[in-house]
Amino acid sequence: MRRIAKLLGWAVGLLAVWLAALQLEVSRRTHILILLAPVISVAAFGVYSVVLLLYGVLTFSDRPEEGRALKQDVDRARRDLTAKGILEPG
Amino acid sequence: MPSKRKYSVLLPTYNERENIALITWLLVETFTKSKLDWEIIVIDDASPDGTQLVVKKLQKEYGEDRLILAARPGKMGLGSAYVHGLRRAKGDFVIIMDADLSHHPKYIPDFVKAQQKADADIVTGTRYVAGGGVDGWDFRRKLTSRGANFLAATVLQPGVSDLTGSFRLYRKSVLEELMAQCVSTGYAFQMEIMVRARNQGHTVAEVPIVFVDRLFGSSKLGTKEIVFFIKGMLWLLFTT
Numbered sequence: 280m281r282r283i284a285k286l287l288g289w290a291v292g293l294l295a296v297w298l299a300a301l302q303l304e305v306s307r308r309t310h311i312l313i314l315l316a317p318v319i320s321v322a323a324f325g326v327y328s329v330v331l332l333l334y335g336v337l338t339f340s341d342r343p344e345e346g347r348a349l350k351q352d353v354d355r356a357r358r359d360l361t362a363k364g365i366l367e368p369g
Numbered sequence: 370m371p372s373k374r375k376y377s378v379l380l381p382t383y384n385e386r387e388n389i390a391l392i393t394w395l396l397v398e399t400f401t402k403s404k405l406d407w408e409i410i411v412i413d414d415a416s417p418d419g420t421q422l423v424v425k426k427l428q429k430e431y432g433e434d435r436l437i438l439a440a441r442p443g444k445m446g447l448g449s450a451y452v453h454g455l456r457r458a459k460g461d462f463v464i465i466m467d468a469d470l471s472h473h474p475k476y477i478p479d480f481v482k483a484q485q486k487a488d489a490d491i492v493t494g495t496r497y498v499a500g501g502g503v504d505g506w507d508f509r510r511k512l513t514s515r516g517a518n519f520l521a522a523t524v525l526q527p528g529v530s531d532l533t534g535s536f537r538l539y540r541k542s543v544l545e546e547l548m549a550q551c552v553s554t555g556y557a558f559q560m561e562i563m564v565r566a567r568n569q570g571h572t573v574a575e576v577p578i579v580f581v582d583r584l585f586g587s588s589k590l591g592t593k594e595i596v597f598f599i600k601g602m603l604w605l606l607f608t609t
């Protein structure tokens with residue numbers, strides 16, 4: 280099944296649940312809460328995403344020692360390549 | 370780890386005259402040390418800096434059967450460069466990596482081991498697991514990379530941790546099959562190939578890699594690439 284179909288399926292399902300919930304005989308307060316449920320969910324998902332994203336960025340591993348190791352490997356390669364006349368000295 | 374299989378490395382180049390020599394040297398060192406059978410295919414798009422002259426010198430050193438030059442008449446982009454290079458590949462497995470030394474050849478034995486262990490069709494290098502990482506990235510670059518992967522993971526649910534990385538090993542037959550289906554360009558191409566691979570039930574293994582930002586020259590990541598990526602993602606959402 281295409282990804283978009285799956286996504287729309289979920290959307291329609293949630294919409295149906297919400298519309299059904301709106302028909303329930305509940306207190307005014309609860310009714311307003313149900314009415315606002317989609318907005319609250321979207322906001323909650325937004326906050327969750329931002330937190331997860333920032334966590335991901337801040338825990339993105341910095342590995343400067345790998346940069347230094349590469350420079351050493353490059354020097355080794357350059358010395359040999361220069362000796363072989365493939366790269367110019369310098 | 371020694372195996373009778375042959376590994377073809379595809380190296381697309383555009384103005385990499387220094388880097389192509391350095392990476393070839395490091396690749397040969399790695400392959401020799403780990404006793405693997407190899408060939409390197411350089412796909413150069415008529416680089417004005419003389420990359421091809423250096424490749425020809427390298428061919429004299431390492432042999433024209435080991436180091437193959439697949440030249441094209443002009444800059445035509447990465448996606449088609451892979452297709453062009455793949456046609457010349459004679460190996461059982463194909464390794465795709467950047468020629469700018471962001472992807473260190475020393476990780477190749479890890480890819481080979483991971484492939485053999487899981488009998489995987491694809492092994493993908495990931496910056497996002499323990500042992501992986503980056504060097505030389507600022508906050509903005511990290512945010513962009515994380516954001517792109519987070520967005521694509523949420524929308525497409527591909528089940529791999531690094532969708533936009535391009536350091537990967539493929540079983541050749543699988544790569545040929547996937548290449549024939551892929552239409553995206555830029556960073557979206559890496560995403561599309563992985564999404565299609567998952568759809569078709571190919572097995573994917575991951576190995577941690579450290580991505581070192583290019584020492585020479587500059588990267589092209591800008592707003593245009595980001596817009597392209599998002600378009601590519603939405604397109605995959607609707608078509609796969």
Ligand SMILES: Nc1nc2c(ncn2[C@@H]2O[C@H](COP(=O)(O)OP(=O)(O)O)[C@@H](O)[C@H]2O)c(=O)[nH]1
Pocket residue numbers: 380381382383384385412413414444445446447450466467468469471583587588589590
């Ligand atoms: N043949 C070919 N190679 C390219 C082209 N564009 C980029 N490359 C090469 O692809 C690799 C990745 O490119 P780079 O600019 O470093 O991309 P970035 O690391 O994602 O910013 C390098 O080896 C480049 O030389 C192209 O149009 N044609």
Ligand SMILES: [Mg+2]
Pocket residue numbers: 467469471583588
């Ligand atoms: Mg690069």
